[in-house]
Amino acid sequence: xxxxxxxxxxxxxxxxxxxxxxxxxCRAAAAADPVAPEPHRLLGLIATQENxxxxxxxxxxxxxxxxxxxxxxxxxxxxxxxxxxxxDEALEQTRIxxxxxxxxxPALLIHGSTLQNQGRIAxxxxxxxxxxxxxxxxxxILTVLGNSLxxxxxxxxxxxxxxxxxxxxxxSADALGNLAAAxxxxxxxxxxxHLFRFAGTLEPRNFQVHNNFALLLSRRxxxxxxxxxxxxxxxxxxxxxxxxxxxxxxLTEGGEIRxxxxxxxxxxxxxxxxEEGNANQLLYALYLGLDPEDLARRHRDWAVQWAEPLAPAVxxxxxxxxxxxxxxxxxxxxxxxxPVSYFFEPLLEAHDRGRFEIxxxxxxxxxDALTERLKAKADHWLRVGGLTDAEMAARxxxxxxxxxxxxxGHTGGNRLLAFARRPAPVQVSWLGYPHSTGMTGIDYRFxxxxxxxxxxxxxxxxxxxxxxxxxxxxxxxxCDIAPAAEPPLTGAGHVTFGSFNNLAKINDxxxxxxxxxxxxxxxxxxxxxxxxxxxxxxxGRLNGVFASHGIxxxxxxxxxxxxxxxxxxxxxxxxDIALDTFPYxxxxxxCEALWxxxxxxxxxxxxxxxxxxxxxxxxxxxxWLVGRDEADYVRRAVTLAADTPALAELRxxxxxxxRDSTLCDAAFLARKIEAAYLEMAxxxxxxxxxxx
Numbered sequence: 001x002x003x004x005x006x007x008x009x010x011x012x013x014x015x016x017x018x019x020x021x022x023x024x025x026c027r028a029a030a031a032a033d034p035v036a037p038e039p040h041r042l043l044g045l046i047a048t049q050e051n052x053x054x055x056x057x058x059x060x061x062x063x064x065x066x067x068x069x070x071x072x073x074x075x076x077x078x079x080x081x082x083x084x085x086x087x088d089e090a091l092e093q094t095r096i097x098x099x100x101x102x103x104x105x106p107a108l109l110i111h112g113s114t115l116q117n118q119g120r121i122a123x124x125x126x127x128x129x130x131x132x133x134x135x136x137x138x139x140x141i142l143t144v145l146g147n148s149l150x151x152x153x154x155x156x157x158x159x160x161x162x163x164x165x166x167x168x169x170x171x172s173a174d175a176l177g178n179l180a181a182a183x184x185x186x187x188x189x190x191x192x193x194h195l196f197r198f199a200g201t202l203e204p205r206n207f208q209v210h211n212n213f214a215l216l217l218s219r220r221x222x223x224x225x226x227x228x229x230x231x232x233x234x235x236x237x238x239x240x241x242x243x244x245x246x247x248x249x250x251l252t253e254g255g256e257i258r259x260x261x262x263x264x265x266x267x268x269x270x271x272x273x274x275e276e277g278n279a280n281q282l283l284y285a286l287y288l289g290l291d292p293e294d295l296a297r298r299h300r301d302w303a304v305q306w307a308e309p310l311a312p313a314v315x316x317x318x319x320x321x322x323x324x325x326x327x328x329x330x331x332x333x334x335x336x337x338x339p340v341s342y343f344f345e346p347l348l349e350a351h352d353r354g355r356f357e358i359x360x361x362x363x364x365x366x367x368d369a370l371t372e373r374l375k376a377k378a379d380h381w382l383r384v385g386g387l388t389d390a391e392m393a394a395r396x397x398x399x400x401x402x403x404x405x406x407x408x409g410h411t412g413g414n415r416l417l418a419f420a421r422r423p424a425p426v427q428v429s430w431l432g433y434p435h436s437t438g439m440t441g442i443d444y445r446f447x448x449x450x451x452x453x454x455x456x457x458x459x460x461x462x463x464x465x466x467x468x469x470x471x472x473x474x475x476x477x478x479c480d481i482a483p484a485a486e487p488p489l490t491g492a493g494h495v496t497f498g499s500f501n502n503l504a505k506i507n508d509x510x511x512x513x514x515x516x517x518x519x520x521x522x523x524x525x526x527x528x529x530x531x532x533x534x535x536x537x538x539x540g541r542l543n544g545v546f547a548s549h550g551i552x553x554x555x556x557x558x559x560x561x562x563x564x565x566x567x568x569x570x571x572x573x574x575x576d577i578a579l580d581t582f583p584y585x586x587x588x589x590x591c592e593a594l595w596x597x598x599x600x601x602x603x604x605x606x607x608x609x610x611x612x613x614x615x616x617x618x619x620x621x622x623x624w625l626v627g628r629d630e631a632d633y634v635r636r637a638v639t640l641a642a643d644t645p646a647l648a649e650l651r652x653x654x655x656x657x658x659r660d661s662t663l664c665d666a667a668f669l670a671r672k673i674e675a676a677y678l679e680m681a682x683x684x685x686x687x688x689x690x691x692x
Contacts, residue, residue: 260284420441475591498575503542595655
């Protein structure tokens with residue numbers, strides 16, 4: 001039998017489900033015509049049906065070896081390489097295939113999806129768009145293109161592509177799930193909820209749909225339902241790392257830090273090469289208040305594993321002669337209505353543009369009115385969320401940044417692994433994370449003498465600490481709301497203590513101290529406000545902890561999340577005295593309370609996270625409200641609660657006191673930071689022969 005007859009028999013056997021006979025016929029065809037690519041390609045396709053991708057790869061490679069100009073063979077080989085975790089080889093094979101057949105939709109799809117899987121979102125869009133032009137009714141292409149658009153932050157265009165997929169297949173659970181995820185990101189929560197439910201009905205075993213639906217339910221504060229959806233997701237797919245990470249994040253918000261750490265540990269064991277899981281454990285360690293030496297070691301271990309291997313052999317040098325403006329780049333995923341931006345905007349506005357050229361690298365996809373405000377105040381605005389860390393670092397090098405500043409630390413959406421690649425000659429950490437990053441690739445970190453006193457704090461920092469005189473924060477309220485003229489106790493007849501900190505910071509030690517304060521102040525109540533307090537299980541658990549210290553549920557007032565900033569600030573009008581958390585202090589909540597005329601009782605801890613409250617209170621001249629230990633913390637709260645005239649006087653003068661302090665002096669902060677930048681520039685390694 002000749003090759004053609006053998007291949008015909010192989011095709012018939014394969015159609016009948018007889019892969020063994022099909023394989024024998026293909027091998028005979030290959031023996032009959034050793035330079036024919038078809039038998040090898042068919043053998044590869046048989047192996048793919050058996051999910052034997054190494055064997056499929058070997059057969060496709062043989063086919064390409066005998067017919068190097070066969071574009072279909074190159075496409076098959078690229079797909080096998082991608083599935084075997086060889087993305088560079090997959091990209092090379094699709095490049096060759098596209099040189100042979102420029103409009104090949106399969107080659108364009110594999111090329112684009114491989115780039116997408118590498119996180120190279122911006123580069124994935126052109127080939128995926130070309131694939132959609134070449135095959136406009138291919139649902140797989142439209143879906144992958146929609147995914148890249150979604151990750152690039154173009155949610156509306158992603159929605160249109162998912163809707164096109166649904167016109168082709170109206171009962172596709174994947175398409176419905178993708179559309180729901182896009183609508184969720186846009187904020188159309190009712191529509192997203194409906195779509196997720198429909199997708200789950202069509203395909204109840206789709207674990208990704210359950211995970212995404214859980215994220216939506218969590219955002220809608222339906223926490224028990226969200227927990228059930230995540231449990232369903234991991235029951236369907238026990239190795240689903242993303243679900244464990246997301247579930248842990250919700251438990252963290254609910255104050256169940258140890259349970260969250262356990263789930264994060266599962267995610268880390270399932271995916272030991274996923275640096276996010278490792279970094280999440282650092283945040284849990286901060287909440288748990290581990291010893292500063294232990295915290296420093298953990299952060300350093302993270303950096304040794306993930307960041308240090310990426311450092312360039314030859315670090316960049318500063319190419320600055322002192323005559324042009326110094327180029328400063330700020331990197332954050334939080335350039336929107338987020339606490340980081342509350343503290344960053346005053347500096348951005350006060351920067352001396354005659355001496356500094358400001359670049360903002362937006363690593364997130366969220367945007368709002370504050371985003372537009374920041375964008376307008378910068379010299380350059382660049383979205384880098386669709387770039388890999390390597391691509392982002394390359395972009396920063398092309399921009400010629402002299403000083404690069406990280407505003408996120410080990411928080412969500414950070415780009416520390418771009419910093420690890422040393423794109424700028426001087427790199428700085430500031431604002432968004434209450435600890436050293438652990439990285440030697442970041443040179444400096446802004447702090448102050450109270451938050452990180454010398455010399456002990458220097459031992460715990462991989463960066464050189466730059467202690468700014470008078471504090472390293474400048475607060476700007478999100479809206480102008482006048483504080484209540486009198487403390488609420490004058491009308492209520494009892495003192496109301498309060499904390500609007502997230503529940504992750506309210507641990508057993510904090511509850512014990514707050515219970516002691518309430519016990520010492522008969523009739524007093526504690527007002528708590530946090531997103532997950534709307535969940536009866538969460539509020540019930542917290543009431544149970546207070547009950548173990550003799551405080552009944554009637555003395556705990558739980559308020560739900562309030563998205564409107566003005567109404568949120570007005571709620572401080574119900575609080576006489578705010579109680580800070582420890583060993584992880586509040587920052588935004590402390591500033592909000594002071595701005596609204598509410599004094600804050602703090603506790604001086606050991607590390608950065610436990611001392612920032614003392615720094616803020618010192619900036620407004622209220623360091624006498626800071627306890628030196630837990631007993632002193634309780635005493636100061638009880639003493640102030642008993643002094644109604646002092647409370648009233650504090651409330652009436654706090655707004656003015658804050659406005660007149662360094663905590664609201666943007667120009668003062670800008671001059672301090674700019675002086676530090678110039679000093680860093682003068683100290684940086686520079687090109688030989690250059691002077692400043």
